[in-house]
Amino acid sequence: MNACQKNSVSCFACCGLANLDLPSDQKEALLDHRTHEFEKLNMDFSRFPEYRQRREKEEEAIPRHNSETYVCPFLGYLEPRRPGCMIHPARTGDPKSQNYSFYGASICLSYDCPAKDREEENGHSLYSDFLESSFPEQYHRLICDSELYSLLETIPDFPDSVCKAEKPVQWLIQLIKLRLKHPQSEKNTSFERLMVRATQQEAAVAALFRPEDRELALTCLKELMQLANRTAH
Ligand code: SF4
Numbered sequence: 001m002n003a004c005q006k007n008s009v010s011c012f013a014c015c016g017l018a019n020l021d022l023p024s025d026q027k028e029a030l031l032d033h034r035t036h037e038f039e040k041l042n043m044d045f046s047r048f049p050e051y052r053q054r055r056e057k058e059e060e061a062i063p064r065h066n067s068e069t070y071v072c073p074f075l076g077y078l079e080p081r082r083p084g085c086m087i088h089p090a091r092t093g094d095p096k097s098q099n100y101s102f103y104g105a106s107i108c109l110s111y112d113c114p115a116k117d118r119e120e121e122n123g124h125s126l127y128s129d130f131l132e133s134s135f136p137e138q139y140h141r142l143i144c145d146s147e148l149y150s151l152l153e154t155i156p157d158f159p160d161s162v163c164k165a166e167k168p169v170q171w172l173i174q175l176i177k178l179r180l181k182h183p184q185s186e187k188n189t190s191f192e193r194l195m196v197r198a199t200q201q202e203a204a205v206a207a208l209f210r211p212e213d214r215e216l217a218l219t220c221l222k223e224l225m226q227l228a229n230r231t232a233h
């Protein structure tokens with residue numbers, strides 16, 4: 001298990017689905033359709049290129065938030081309600097099977113968003129565990145949110161200082177709920193980067209939260225900073 005595939009939830013943001021400008025029920029229907037089509041291939045690798053071409057063609061008319069960000073048709077359902085890579089080596093038994101995709105195996109297997117990267121480095125999964133338990137339905141929109149993660153990293157000793165508590169820290173819950181209200185939070189593919197310094201709190205909050213939520217977001221952040229500083233002493 002890692003930040004992409006947790007016990008009860010999964011993230012698939014860097015495979016591009018959120019880049020499609022579709023309501024969530026239509027994205028789910030698309031994943032169902034892809035899965036159904038892919039299953040007909042019976043894991044016959046020789047049919048993967050044709051599947052990819054056909055799906056890319058069929059999906060090309062769907063509007064995208066960012067024309068530069070690729071949407072991979074090999075993302076489907078690994079099991080009900082668990083999207084994931086249908087040609088991942090764990091399923092195919094071949095470490096190179098993702099070479100049939102646009103990115104190729106080396107990128108698919110090595111790319112880590114900042115939150116995942118940090119968890120691999122630290123050897124613990126406090127932040128993704130916290131999101132899994134507190135925001136299961138929105139997990140895939142949050143763990144990949146690199147801009148939000150940059151802001152959270154300005155909290156001293158994050159995530160230990162605010163995710164380790166036995167009960168979830170309400171200021172963190174509140175801050176994340178505010179972030180979910182921003183339209184960008186529906187479109188994250190993990191490649192977005194905060195265009196201001198995260199340490200410039202007001203500017204960072206202006207980039208991440210709706211105007212009507214910014215004051216409360218700043219209060220949440222201030223409380224989290226104080227809590228983290230108290231924890232450290
Ligand atoms: S955004 Fe991060 S957690 Fe999500 S699928 Fe990509 S690497 Fe995994």
Ligand code: SF4
Nearest residue numbers: 015072075085101108
């Ligand atoms: S091939 Fe790569 S980009 Fe495509 S679904 Fe699998 S991991 Fe995602």
